[in-house]
Amino acid sequence: MIPAAFDYTRPTSVDDAVRALADGGEDAKVLAGGQSLIPMLRLRFAVPTTLVDLGAVDAMRGIHDDGDALVIGAMTTHDDVMKSSLVQEHAPLIAQATATVADRQVRHLGTFGGSLAHADPAGDLPSVASALDASFEVAGPSGRRSVPASEFFVDYLTTAMEPDELLVSVRVPKLTGWGTHYEKFNRMAQAWAMVGVAAAVRRSNGDIAEARVALTNMGPTPIRAHAVEEAMVGAPAEQGALQAAAERAGEGTSPTGDVSASAEYRAHLATVLTRRALQAAATSR
Structure with a gap:
C-alpha cells in the first residue's frame, strides 16, 4: 500500500525540530530511524499531515x-x-x-x-x-x-x-560493577519478545545487596517486578533463593493473550525467564 500524502521537513537543530513539530499540529509525526513508523505509513495505520525527519539533527x-x-x-x-x-x-x-x-x-x-x-x-x-x-x-x-x-x-x-x-x-x-542480563523468549530470530526480563544485581559478601528487575510484554507498559526485587535483597546467590524470588515475577502484571501466546503461558514464561536472568546476572560482572 502507498502512504497517504504528507508534508516533509528535515530540520538541523532541536529547536527547529520542535518548531516544525508544533507547526505541523497534532497529526505531525517524528521520523527517527523509521523502522516502526515506515511500515505503519505504508499500511496507513499512521496518516500524518507532516513528517519531521530528525536525521540531520x-x-x-x-x-x-x-x-x-x-x-x-x-x-x-x-x-x-x-x-x-x-x-x-x-x-x-x-x-x-x-x-x-x-x-x-x-x-x-x-x-x-x-x-x-x-x-x-x-x-x-x-x-x-x-x-x-x-x-x-x-x-x-x-x-x-x-x-x-x-x-x-x-x-x-x-x-x-x-x-x-x-x-x-x-x-x-551508571551501574558499574553490577551483574546484568537480558533474557528474552521469541518464536523465531528477529521477532518481538513474547516475554523478556531485564535484570541487574549488585552483590556484597556473596549475598544480593540490591536487585532491579523489569519485564517486557507483561502488560501495556514495561513493569518493574518490585516483588522479585524485594525477595532478592539479602538473599544468597543460590538456585533456591533465585527460584523463590522468580516465583513472584507475575505479581502486578497483566499479560494478554494473542496468536503468539496465552496470558497463562506468558505468566509461566515470566517466572522461567526471571530465574534465568537472575542466575546470569548474579554470576556475572
Whole structure:
C-alpha cells in the first residue's frame, strides 16, 4: 500500500525540530530511524499531515559520560549503542538487550530514542530503561523537561510526551560493577519478545545487596517486578533463593493473550525467564 500524502521537513537543530513539530499540529509525526513508523505509513495505520525527519539533527546523536550517568542521544543507532565502550562498561544491560533487537539491518538504522518513544510493550528497550531508572529529556515549545522512566511509559504505544514534544536524549545512571542480563523468549530470530526480563544485581559478601528487575510484554507498559526485587535483597546467590524470588515475577502484571501466546503461558514464561536472568546476572560482572 502507498502512504497517504504528507508534508516533509528535515530540520538541523532541536529547536527547529520542535518548531516544525508544533507547526505541523497534532497529526505531525517524528521520523527517527523509521523502522516502526515506515511500515505503519505504508499500511496507513499512521496518516500524518507532516513528517519531521530528525536525521540531520546531529546534536541528538552520540553517547557521553556525565559523571555518575551516561547520556545517550535519542538519534544514536542501536548498533552504535551496542558497540559503545562506555555502554559496555557502565550500562552493559543496554548493550545486552540491544544485541537482541531485530537484525543487523534494523540495528544499523533504528535508533535508541525511537524505540523508547514508540513505547511498544513488546520492545526490548523500555523494560531496560525501567530497570536502570533512566530519565528522558524531552523538548517542546515550553522548553525542556526530564521525565523518569517510571512516568514516561503511560499506556500501550503511549508516553508522557505531548504531541508537540520530542525525545532528545536519555540519561542512564551508571551501574558499574553490577551483574546484568537480558533474557528474552521469541518464536523465531528477529521477532518481538513474547516475554523478556531485564535484570541487574549488585552483590556484597556473596549475598544480593540490591536487585532491579523489569519485564517486557507483561502488560501495556514495561513493569518493574518490585516483588522479585524485594525477595532478592539479602538473599544468597543460590538456585533456591533465585527460584523463590522468580516465583513472584507475575505479581502486578497483566499479560494478554494473542496468536503468539496465552496470558497463562506468558505468566509461566515470566517466572522461567526471571530465574534465568537472575542466575546470569548474579554470576556475572
